[in-house]
Amino acid sequence: MATKDTPMDQAAEHPAQTDAPAGLLRRIIAFPLILLVLGVTLVGMPGLLLANTVAETLKDAAPALLLPWAFLAVSVTWLLYRGFKRWIEREPDAELRFGAGWARETLIGVLAGAALFSACVGLVALLGGLRVTGLGSGASLPAVAAMALTAAINEEVLFRAIGFRFAERLGGSLFALAVTSLLFGILHLFNPGATLFAALAIASEAGIMLGAAYMLTRRLWLAVGLHAGWNFTQGWIWTIPVSGQAEAAGLFLTERQGPGWLTGGAFGLEASAVTLAVATLVGLAMTVLAVRRGQWVPLGWLPGRP
Secondary structure, three states, X not given: OOOOOOHHHHHHHOHHHHHHHHHXXXXXXXXXXXXXXXXXXXXXXXXXXXXXXXXXXXHHHOHHHHHHHHHHHHHHHHHHHHHHHHHHHOOOOOOOOOOOOHHHHHHHHHHHHHHHHHHHHHHHHHOOOEEEEEEOXXXXXXXXXXXXXXXXXXXXXXXXXXXXXXXXXXXXXXXXXXHHHHHHHHHHHHOOOOOHHHHHHHHHHHHHHHHHHHHHHOOOHHHHHHHHHHHHHHHHHOOOOEOOEOOOOOOEEEEEOOOHHHHOHHHOHHHOHHHHHHHHHHHHHHHHHHHHOOOOOOOOOOOOOO
């Protein structure tokens, strides 16, 4: 006796037809440019806006809450990125996973960032562009620590974990390094005291160095440490405006004097030609090391690359 086929039976007989729409959608989403747009929209920009918008309110209304808020804000960014990796990209999180060595890489980055910026301070001082005038009250500690933490996590997720990774899949490491460095510099054009030279300096000195730090490890922790250590040392240890954003007195009070190319002007020491030369050379050296370690992706779209 003949029986009528059920929808389940029909689906079993024609699996290709059932799976085709899902397969096509997955292939579209997996294209690097689509993942880049989704990552920026769902993770990168929300993380930056959440941290910065609330921080601006707390800065005057409740400064004691700045550091707790920073930890909460970066935790949200971390969760958003983990969710993106699991449900959108459908790959394990290799960039922000608390695996073996994450603490060591972060600590190395923090110490290296602090030492590198302090070296730039010393060189500018030797050239007559900066002098220490005394000890500060250190009152800016919570604000600077909060800024360093949120900027390091949110900007590295946006520019390295999302921007660099997917740009690299589209055009290789050189393309990714150039694009993310340029965009990183453009972002800083909106900061107080910013000039075109300041933006180009940030693109060269920070964009190359932080991109190379990601390439070396294929994780974010070294780049996050470098970023946080650099900003914290600049803003709190030496009381110098961080990308144009000045804070209250830090550990040492400093005075910059002389031409803008040496002191960086209102933007801070990041716009100094000295800092530009030193940090860019360090970034290029790290890039060469990444190439020697086989972490350089040649030109062209390689969808299987990390």
